[in-house]
Amino acid sequence: MLLLYAVRMVRTGIERSYGASFQRLLTARQSHLQAGLMGLVLAIVLQSSAAVALLTSGFAASGYLAFPTGLAIVLGGDLGSALIIQILSFKLDWLVPVLLAAGGYLFVKTEAKKARQLGRILMGVAFILISLRFLREAMDPIRDSAFLPAVAGYLARDYITAFLVGGALAFVMHSSVAAILMCVTLVQIGAIPFAAGLSLVLGANFGSAFIPVWLSRGMALKARRIPYANLTLRGTWAVLCLFGANLALRQGWLGDPQGGQMLVNAHLAFNASLLLLALPACAPLGGVFARAFPEPVQAEAAQPGRPVSALEQGSYGSPAQAVANLKRELLRMADQTGAMFRPVLDLYKGGSKEQIRAVQQMDAEVNACLSGIFSKEGWLEITRMHEAILANLQLASNVLISDDLESARLLSLEKTELKRMEHDSRKRHLKRLQDGARESFDTSDIHLETLRALREFNSHIAAVATPVLYRSGQLLETRLIEDLPEGDGGEPPASGLLPKD
Known part of the structure; x- marks a missing residue:
């Protein structure tokens, strides 16, 4: 449980800090190789390949992302998840006190949103390392019992059962990172042989592909194409590697591999080879899965005709x-x-x-x-405010469900931060007007009205935190100074300003 909680803690901290920026990264124009590298980076950041798959499916369903690019991102995410395991498999126990001290200080003593979430991330990594140590210590007495050697020997002989057990383990834990780290730890302490561990890891790779399929079951058919394509590719490659690797081990072609680090290397090689082999097939698979998951045929709704715009180029004249x-x-x-x-x-x-x-x-x-009428600078400012509000909306949902005081405080602080963003944007907009920027003159009213509307909308979102903060005594009754100093507003107004009877 500690391992699952720690992985979730790291992912939550990253999503709250940078979640709204992922849309721009995912939907940018890029080649299949670039998309795969982007998925790799996002999986390392989010600590979950399933999270990358769900994000990608959502953008594909909205039409922001083509199927081949989305599939390349998901495949890269699987490789990124393997790199996380490679990093965490090293002996990093000496880092635990450093991470806990730095993370605890940032999380408790600072008020800035990103600094607090960085503290959450550091503590989450420390908890992952602690949980792995606990897992190793807990397995020591089991390793010396008569039960585990019998089970380990059976799994080594029946690699298909080991494959299915690994798949079920990854799906039940809903985290391939946690499941594979557990398998690596068992091999590392000698609780199970390498052959059984390899079959378990290959099964965990297959089982992890079911997680986004299961989580996206309520989405539109267009969104479910990418998870099913990933499941098909990973499942096929995992089964081929299962039979090939066990045949090679029994024939002695691979020598006598031992140890958890060798198992991590095998897991990394599996995902890297899958990415390289599957990238050229991303485009052809688009047509296959479009036929497998066709859009439902619906009668077109009656729509009013769309006349030609009166502002087309060349229609201005006098x-x-x-x-x-x-x-x-x-x-x-x-x-x-x-x-x-x-x-x-x-x-x-x-x-x-x-x-x-x-x-x-x-x-x-x-x-x-209304497209294309803002200046580049103004549009970037509005985009940043929009992303911040999206993040606050997710945070407000958490507050509604959990009544979490820390989230409520963070939401209230974000309200102040968005006010500052709006104020700075107004100042920069006025500066552009002074400099004579034509686009700023054309859209001045729209820009200022949009800023006001965004701030007002965010204020309504932040109001969700008020009851939680009030119950916890985190709000002042008034923002005014209760007793004004003598002569600083307490004296009557000057002569001539008093109301006449």
């Missing part, structure tokens, strides 16, 4: 004509917005999927009218 075109474009946007708003009550009563999809498509058309 200033009077440009103003007229602008008015026509505003009327077109108003008509589209009205068409979206009209069926709202019907949707609440029980709208069909076709009606909802029609409104969503009209929303995309209205958004297209």
Whole structure:
């Protein structure tokens, strides 16, 4: 349990610090090799290949990510998960007090969000190392009993059973890192032979591919293509390696491999070879799984015709004509917005999927009218605020469910941080206006109104933390100084400013 909790602790700290930035990393244009490297890095950061697979599936379902790129990211994530095990398999017990001291100080004594989450991450890594030591110590008496040698000998002889046990172990623990570290520890202390450990690890690789398949079962069919493709590739390669490796071990072609580090190297080689072999097949597999998981055929909802924009290049003409075109474009946007708003009550009563999809498509058309009008700097500022609000929204959900005081304090601090971001963005926007940036002049009202709306929306999100903080005595009754100093507002106003009777 400590091992599972520690892995989850590290992942939580990283998601809370940088979770909103992952969308930009995942959806950037990149080759299959670059996508695989991106998945590798994300798996190391998130401490979970399943988390990378779920993130990728979500973006693929939304249309942000093509199937071949998404599959390459997931395959790279599996290799990144193997690298985590390679790092944690070394003797790092001397790091535990350093990590606990540094992590505890950052988590308890600092107020900055990222510093606190860094402390959480460091303590999580320390707990992983502690749990591995506990696991080794707990297995010592079992190793000397008569039960484990019998089981170990059976698993060494029946490698198919060992393969299935490893798969079940990884799926039940919902963490390939934890399951494989356990197998490596058993081999390291001599509790089971290398051959049994290798079959267990190959089975754990296969079982870990079932985790994103299971977790994505409620998603759209388009989102489930990538987990199933990953399961097919990993399962096929794991079975081939299982039979090939056990045949080679029995024939003595691999010599007499021993020790947990050799098992970690075999696990790393399995995932690296799978990535190299599967990358060229990512594009062809897209068509195969598109046919295996086809989009459901639905009747198209009736949609209003979309007239040509009145602001197309070359349609400006004289200033009077440009103003007229602008008015026509505003009327077109108003008509589209009205068409979206009209069926709202019907949707609440029980709208069909076709009606909802029609409104969503009209929303995309209205958004297209507003695309490309912000300056690069202004758009980047708004994007950062949007990412921060997404992270706060996830944090508010945690507060609603758990009433966690630490999360509530962090959410309240993030409200202040977002106010600062909004204030800084306003100052930079005014500076761009002073410098004569044309895009800033064109979108000044929209930019400022968007900043205000984002801050107001974040304030509503942060209000979730208020009851928790109030019950714990973490809020002051008022922000005003109760007693003003004499002569600093306590005296009556100057003559001529008093109200007359």
